[in-house]
Amino acid sequence: MSSTQASSTELSAVVFDWAGTILDFGSCAPMGAFVRLFEKFGITISIEQARGPMGVAKWDHIKALSLLPEVAAQWERQQGRPFTDADIDHLYEVFTPMNAAVVADFADFIPGALETVAALRARGLKIGSTTGYNRPIMDIVSPIAAAAGYLPDNLVCAGDLSAGRPAPLMMYRCFAELGVWWPATVVKVDDTDVGILEGLNAGSWTVGVAVSGNAMGLQLHEWNALPVAEQQLRREAAASKLRAAGAHYVIDSVADLLPVLDDISEKLARGIKP
Template identity: 75%
Template sequence: MNAHNHSQLQAVVFDWAGTILDFGSCAPMGAFVKLFEQFGIDITIAEARGPMGVAKWDHIKALGTLPRINAQWEAKHGYAFNDADADKLYEIFTPMNAASARDHADFIPGALEAVGVLRQRGLKIGSTTGYNRPIMEVVAPIAAAGGYAPDNLVCGGDLAEGRPSPLMMYRCFADLGVWPPHTVVKVDDTGVGLEEGLNAGTWAVGVAVSGNVNGLTLAEWHALDEGQQQERRARATAELEAAGAHYVIDSVADLPQVLEDIERRLQRGERPVVA
């Protein structure tokens, strides 16, 4: 195969939590709530989920500067939440999230099988995450022991800028030796994670049910009736499409069919368009 055949897919870059493992992206949630609790600040799970996908320092800064949370911080500490506070909380957060990630490391059903299909097709497997290196030093070995070892890993905090900038994707292109960008697909459960791919010129596939937008564990999802599932699926799909997803699927288990469609479009000369 021509290494840079412009009408053939070469690589898929996956996010981690909510995409490959940790159905519902639950590991960070409790950690964020507990973190702010330690400083006498009440935050909701919905608030904690808001900035999901960005690097964790940026996530903490975004939460601290939300008007409702910042007002609590000012009342308690006498000044507005600032970068130094974000630094302090980030130091505490990393081990908390690492411990939580260890407890939420189950693969999303069908993820390993889907990655296996991609490998058989000769695709490279890249990965980016909003998690920092210390957290991934816990998560990556657990995933590898279970059978998932992507060809590279780019973490939040590795580069000058994280999501939604394209820099982590550029690092993937370099690590994997793939170009042009339209021969690469980014798969993610967050809007900023999809934007990272779009800003780099790749196809973007959102996962609606397994990810942060739906925000339910596998057991909680299965406990819903069909109508409730459909309502939540539709809401998550709309949010990911608004972020620019070219396709939205329930989980990575559904990815192989989507890749076949992208390949057909590439052969017709189509290229990913940023909405």
């Protein structure tokens, strides 16, 4: 792969999140696993609660759930003491195989994803990827994606570096592996607020995907079954979360990305940076 970046005023790469952005419409694979994980320990959490910290590394996600007052109270009743980091370690060890067991069932590509990536390749752009999944889970997801034609130029997983999202370290690893060094020539596409912050903290353009991701939380058939008026209400609610995180652009899904890249390209050519 070439390590020479031609210009600071031309797009060089797009870095995609995985679940809710490229595949798994609604980012549904981890949700049931989180609920079942806590059920194993006698604790009830809702899908909405489970979705709250989505996008961070899964250990951090479990930690964030343990800090919810109602979860902490249930744990103290069950265990007779507060959560410790050792407890989070144990829950994480239990969670990984639970998530890995279902992730293949939610590995369908979001409509338009493969076509969009092909169009980016045709423009000469590099394709990076970061994820809140760890390596064992991505060892299942990556071959499924590759068999269907999705082979990003790199993959940075939660746990690969000393800090995950919203820190920019996974983006920095992408820059290094892709051979790009002007952050303003890179676009981060993500469905979570921490994923948007990951891109912002790296100095890149950010694009939130509102309908296909965690902010909406519906599978494709559920989304398609909604009346148009209800779709619009939910679209606005999901988009507002991503805008609040600082997303430069918000679209329904990656199928709508190309016009955004055209707009960013025009801004870069005029010397405008994120």
